[in-house]
Amino acid sequence: MKIKDIPREEHISNSLSCAGCSELLAVRLALKVLGKRTVAIVPAGCMSTVNCYWPQIPFKTPMFVSPFAATGAILQGVSAGFHYRGVTDVNVLAIAGDGGTADIGMASFSQAIISGRKFIYMCVDNEAYMNTGGQWSSTTPPGALTTTSTLADVAEPSLSNHKDLLAIAIAHRIPYAATASPSYPLDYLEKVRKAAATNGPSFLHVLTPCPPGWGFPSEKTIEIGRLAVESGMWPLCEYQDGQLRITHVPRQTRPVAEYFQSQRRFRKLRPEGIAQLQKIVDARQEALEKMVSPRD
Amino acid sequence: MPEKKFLTGNSAVAYAVKLAKVGVIAVYPITPQTPIAEKLANLVSTGEVRAEYLRVESEHSALAACLGSAMAGMRSFTATSSHGLAYMHEMLTYAAGGRFPLVLAIANRSIGPPWSIWGEQQDSIQQRDTGCIQLYVETAQEALDTTIQAFKIAEDPRVLTPVMVCLDGFHLSHAEEGVEIPDAGDVERFLPPFRTSATLDPDNPMTLAVGASGEQYTLWRSEQQTAIREAGSIISDVDEEFGQVFGRKYGGLVDAYRCDDADLIIAIMGSFAGVARDTVDSLRQKGVKAGMLRVRAFRPFPNQVIRQHLANARHLVVIDRDLSYGNEGALCSEIRGALYGQGNVPPIVNFIAGLGGADLLADEIESVAQEAIQMTRPEERKTVFQFLENK
Amino acid sequence: MPEPSKFKGVGPHWPAGNTPLNVGSYTRIKPKIDVSQCSGCRLCFVFCPDGAITMQDDKDPVVDFNLCKACGICVNECPKKIIEMTTVESNA
Numbered sequence: 001m002k003i004k005d006i007p008r009e010e011h012i013s014n015s016l017s018c019a020g021c022s023e024l025l026a027v028r029l030a031l032k033v034l035g036k037r038t039v040a041i042v043p044a045g046c047m048s049t050v051n052c053y054w055p056q057i058p059f060k061t062p063m064f065v066s067p068f069a070a071t072g073a074i075l076q077g078v079s080a081g082f083h084y085r086g087v088t089d090v091n092v093l094a095i096a097g098d099g100g101t102a103d104i105g106m107a108s109f110s111q112a113i114i115s116g117r118k119f120i121y122m123c124v125d126n127e128a129y130m131n132t133g134g135q136w137s138s139t140t141p142p143g144a145l146t147t148t149s150t151l152a153d154v155a156e157p158s159l160s161n162h163k164d165l166l167a168i169a170i171a172h173r174i175p176y177a178a179t180a181s182p183s184y185p186l187d188y189l190e191k192v193r194k195a196a197a198t199n200g201p202s203f204l205h206v207l208t209p210c211p212p213g214w215g216f217p218s219e220k221t222i223e224i225g226r227l228a229v230e231s232g233m234w235p236l237c238e239y240q241d242g243q244l245r246i247t248h249v250p251r252q253t254r255p256v257a258e259y260f261q262s263q264r265r266f267r268k269l270r271p272e273g274i275a276q277l278q279k280i281v282d283a284r285q286e287a288l289e290k291m292v293s294p295r296d
Numbered sequence: 297m298p299e300k301k302f303l304t305g306n307s308a309v310a311y312a313v314k315l316a317k318v319g320v321i322a323v324y325p326i327t328p329q330t331p332i333a334e335k336l337a338n339l340v341s342t343g344e345v346r347a348e349y350l351r352v353e354s355e356h357s358a359l360a361a362c363l364g365s366a367m368a369g370m371r372s373f374t375a376t377s378s379h380g381l382a383y384m385h386e387m388l389t390y391a392a393g394g395r396f397p398l399v400l401a402i403a404n405r406s407i408g409p410p411w412s413i414w415g416e417q418q419d420s421i422q423q424r425d426t427g428c429i430q431l432y433v434e435t436a437q438e439a440l441d442t443t444i445q446a447f448k449i450a451e452d453p454r455v456l457t458p459v460m461v462c463l464d465g466f467h468l469s470h471a472e473e474g475v476e477i478p479d480a481g482d483v484e485r486f487l488p489p490f491r492t493s494a495t496l497d498p499d500n501p502m503t504l505a506v507g508a509s510g511e512q513y514t515l516w517r518s519e520q521q522t523a524i525r526e527a528g529s530i531i532s533d534v535d536e537e538f539g540q541v542f543g544r545k546y547g548g549l550v551d552a553y554r555c556d557d558a559d560l561i562i563a564i565m566g567s568f569a570g571v572a573r574d575t576v577d578s579l580r581q582k583g584v585k586a587g588m589l590r591v592r593a594f595r596p597f598p599n600q601v602i603r604q605h606l607a608n609a610r611h612l613v614v615i616d617r618d619l620s621y622g623n624e625g626a627l628c629s630e631i632r633g634a635l636y637g638q639g640n641v642p643p644i645v646n647f648i649a650g651l652g653g654a655d656l657l658a659d660e661i662e663s664v665a666q667e668a669i670q671m672t673r674p675e676e677r678k679t680v681f682q683f684l685e686n687k
Numbered sequence: 688m689p690e691p692s693k694f695k696g697v698g699p700h701w702p703a704g705n706t707p708l709n710v711g712s713y714t715r716i717k718p719k720i721d722v723s724q725c726s727g728c729r730l731c732f733v734f735c736p737d738g739a740i741t742m743q744d745d746k747d748p749v750v751d752f753n754l755c756k757a758c759g760i761c762v763n764e765c766p767k768k769i770i771e772m773t774t775v776e777s778n779a
Binding site for chain 1: 319320322347348350351352353354356357358360361362363364365366367368369370372386387390495496497498501502503504505506507508509512
C-alpha cells in the first residue's frame with residue numbers, strides 16, 4: 001500500500017477526543033483498511049468515553065462499549081456467534097487501552113488468544129490510564145511520571161515493573177502480533193491488513209502518544225511517535241507463524257535523552273536515570289536483533 | 297416424544313439448554329454447578345447439542361462472552377453459583393441495563409468465609425438489585441421447565457431483561473428425581489427464534505451501551521424498571537401457556553399450597569418448600585389452618601399477588617436461606633414491604649434456616665410455626681435462627 | 688446539547704454516525720493551506736486524527752472547520768510547510 005492508496009472514506013467522525021489524539025488517528029486509519037463491515041469492541045478508556053456519550057455517536061460502524069475487564073471475553077462471544085451463523089465477512093476488532101489489556105483486562109485478553117477465535121485485538125497504548133487523568137499502568141515506561149507514581153519509581157528506572165505485551169502475546173503462540181505506530185502509517189496499515197487476514201487471533205500493540213498525558217504540544221503527536229521509534233523506545237516488530245522480525249529500521253537513531261526531553265512526563269529523570277535507560281534500551285535492542293530471524 | 301429420565305437438577309437444566317437450541321455456551325465451573333458445564337460439554341461432543349462451547353477464565357468473562365454472542369445474534373447460556381456469581385456481579389448489572397435477553401442458571405450456594413460448598417440462597421439474593429429477573433424452583437422438573445420458560449420471558453420484546461433460574465445447591469442440583477424431558481419439536485414451537493434489537497450489524501450500525509446523563513439516563517432507567525415490572529404478568533402468562541402445551545405449570549409468580557383459608561402461612565423460596573408442605577399437612581392434622589406460599593418470582597417482586605394470598609393470614613412465618621446483614625432476611629423484608637399499608641398486617645417470624653447447606657426438617661418449621669401462633673401483635677418483630685437457642 | 692428525544696429501539700443504544708455537536712466549534716484558530724504550492728503528498732489528510740481534511744484530486748486539500756480541532760498536526764507535518772494557523776471569524 002502507498003500513501004495515495006489509503007482510502008478516503010471516513011468511518012468515524014466528530015469524536016470528542018483531545019486535539020491531536022493519536023488513538024483517534026490509529027482508529028480512523030485502521031477502519032479505512034478494515035472497511036465498514038467491522039464491529040468494534042471498545043472497553044472503558046479514551047476511545048470509548050470520547051465516542052459513546054449520548055447523543056454524540058462518532059462511530060459510523062457498529063460499536064459496543066465493553067465492560068473494562070471483559071474485552072477478550074466479548075471478543076470470544078462475538079466471534080463464536082458470527083462463526084455459528086456463518087458470518088465470515090465482518091471484522092471483529094477490539095480497541096482497548098493499556099489498562100484494559102495489560103492490567104484489568106489481562107485475564108480475558110490471555111484467554112481470548114488461546115481460544116483460537118478470529119478477531120483483531122488492537123491495544124492503543126498511551127502508557128497510563130489517560131482517560132481518567134493519567135494514573136500508572138503496567139505499560140508505563142520506566143522513568144515516566146504518572147499521577148499515581150512516586151519519585152521512587154523514577155529514581156531507579158528498570159524494566160522489571162513493566163509488562164511487554166508483545167512478549168506476552170508471543171508466549172501464547174498467537175498466529176500474528178505486531179508493534180506499530182501511526183507515525184509510520186504504511187507499516188501500521190500493512191500490519192492491520194495482515195491481522196485482518198489472519199485466520200485466528202491477532203494482536204496489534206500500537207503506541208499512541210497523548211499530548212495532555214505525556215506533556216507535549218498537540219501538533220507534535222506524529223513527531224513524538226517517530227522519536228519513540230528512532231530512539232529505540234518503541235521497536236517496530238512483527239511476529240507471524242512463529243517468526244519474529246523487525247519491520248522498520250529507522251533511517252536515523254536518536255539518543256533516548258532526546259525522547260525524554262520532548263515530554264514533561266519524564267521531567268524527573270536525572271542524568272543517571274537517563275544513562276541507565278540508554279543502557280537498558282541498547283541491551284533490549286541487541287537482544288531483539290539476536291531473536292529475529294535472518295531477513296529475507 | 298417426551299421421555300422420562302432420572303435426572304439431577306443440573307442435568308435437567310442442561311437438557312433444557314439443549315431443547316432451547318442455545319447456540320453459544322460459556323460456563324466457568326464452580327461447585328455445585330459444575331455438572332451443568334460438564335453435561336453440556338458432553339452433549340456438544342456427542343452432537344446432541346450443536347453449539348459453540350467457549351472456555352473462559354472466569355465467571356465475569358462467562359457472562360461477558362454470552363453478551364458478546366447475543367450481540368452477534370445468538371441465543372446464549374451460562375450458569376454459576378456463589379463466589380462465581382459474585383465475580384459476575386458487574387456483568388449482571390451490565391446485561392440488565394443494556395437490555396440483553398440472557399438466561400443463566402444459578403445453583404444456589406453460600407459465599408464464604410465461612411467456606412461452604414453447600415446450599416444457601418445468599419448468592420442470588422445479594423444480586424437482587426442488579427435488575428435481573430429471578431425465578432426460584434422447587435424440583436428438578438421445575439428447573440427444566442423454568443429454564444425453557446426463561447428464554448421466552450427474557451426474549452419477549454416487552455421484557456428484554458436477563459433471567460436467573462435459581463435451584464438449590466445439592467438438594468436440587470445433585471439429587472435425582474424422575475423428570476419428563478419435553479419433546480424437542482414442542483419446545484421449538486413454544487420458543488420463538490432468538491431476536492433482539494441490540495446487535496452488532498454492519499447493515500444497521502449502532503453504538504451499543506452508550507453513556508448518558510441527566511434526563512436521558514433517567515428515561516432509560518425508568519424504561520428498564522417498567523419492563524421488569526411488566527415482566528410479572530409475562531412470567532404468569534408464559535407459565536400458563538407452558539401448562540397448556542406441556543401439561544405442567546407452577547403458579548406463575550407464586551405457588552400457593554392450602555392458603556385459601558389459612559390462618560398461619562409459611563412463606564419460602566426454593567426446594568425446602570417441599571418440607572414446608574409436610575409441615576402444613578402436619579399442622580392441619582393438629583387443627584391449625586396452615587398454608588404454604590412459595591415465592592417463585594423474587595424479581596420482579598410480586599407485591600400484589602402476595603397481598604392477595606396473605607389477605608386473611610393471622611400469623612406469618614417467613615423462611616430465609618439468606619440474611620441481609622444489618623437488617624433481616626430478604627424475603628421477610630420484601631414481604632413486609634408488600635404488606636405495608638394493608639388492612640391486615642400479621643405478626644411475622646423470620647426464620648433464618650438452611651444456611652451453609654443445613655438441612656431443614658418439618659419439625660423445625662413446625663416449632664417455629666407454633667411460636668408464630670403465640671404472636672398476636674403485628675409490631676412484634678422476631679428473628680429466629682435455626683439451631684440456636686432463641687429467646 | 689439537544690433535548691432528549693424518543694430513542695429508537697430498546698435500551699441505551701443509539702444509531703451510528705449521529706453527531707449533533709460539531710467538535711470544531713470550540714476553536715477560533717484554523718489551518719490555512721496555500722494549495723497553490725501543494726505537492727499532493729496527502730500527508731495532511733493521513734495524519735489528521737479527526738479526518739477534517741479532504742481532497743478531490745490530491746492537490747486541493749480543504750479543511751472542514753466543523754471537524755477541525757486546530758491541533759496543528761497538519762501544520763507540523765506538511766513537508767512543504769505551506770500550512771499555517773490563522774484566526775478565523777467564524778466556522779463558516
